[in-house]
Amino acid sequence: MTDKNWVKIEFASDTKNVAFARTALALFASQLDWTLDEIEDIKVAVSEAVSNSVIHGYELQEGVIKLEASYEEDILTISIEDFGKGITDIAQAKETGYSSIPEERMGLGFTFMHEYMDEVVVLSEIQKGTKVTMNKKVQAQEGS
Numbered sequence: 304m305t306d307k308n309w310v311k312i313e314f315a316s317d318t319k320n321v322a323f324a325r326t327a328l329a330l331f332a333s334q335l336d337w338t339l340d341e342i343e344d345i346k347v348a349v350s351e352a353v354s355n356s357v358i359h360g361y362e363l364q365e366g367v368i369k370l371e372a373s374y375e376e377d378i379l380t381i382s383i384e385d386f387g388k389g390i391t392d393i394a395q396a397k398e399t400g401y402s403s404i405p406e407e408r409m410g411l412g413f414t415f416m417h418e419y420m421d422e423v424v425v426l427s428e429i430q431k432g433t434k435v436t437m438n439k440k441v442q443a444q445e446g447s
């Protein structure tokens with residue numbers, strides 16, 4: 304039988320829930336055989352995507368964030384979706400160091416997501432929202 308599983312979580316857009324999402328996702332991801340470093344990488348990627356929804360998508364106002372995660376065999380897929388303001392120029396948003404609020408933010412969120420996950424796909428529509436889907440494959444561990 305294929306080893307697979309999935310979870311869906313919906314939560315309020317609030318900076319307090321960034322830690323919740325990161326930890327919940329780490330617990331789910333732990334069902335696969337990652338190194339501790341890889342788990343840390345996944346947590347960073349999730350934190351960055353969720354904070355983007357809270358800070359940019361909803362501009363710290365009320366909103367709903369959907370987190371979905373699943374795996375099939377050794378590939379983990381995570382998606383974070385908001386129904387906020389959307390991204391005008393996705394290519395520009397992904398540039399290292401680009402931030403629409405440079406006085407407050409470093410503009411490294413998407414760079415970290417790309418660095419720590421194998422694939423990052425961003426879909427966004429103005430005034431409709433943004434969905435970031437990322438996946439990562441478990442690397443064969445030494446001695447196994």
Ligand SMILES: Nc1ncnc2c1ncn2[C@@H]1O[C@H](COP(=O)(O)OP(=O)(O)O)[C@@H](O)[C@H]1O
Pocket residue numbers: 351355356359360361385387388389390396397401402403404408409410411412413414433
């Ligand atoms: N969910 C989102 N909704 C709207 N805009 C977003 C979202 N995620 C990212 N962005 C835009 O992309 C830019 C770059 O994101 P990121 O690389 O995380 O840098 P930072 O968050 O430091 O600004 C943000 O400044 C913002 O303009």
Ligand SMILES: [Mg+2]
Pocket residue numbers: 351354355408411412413
């Ligand atoms: Mg960011």
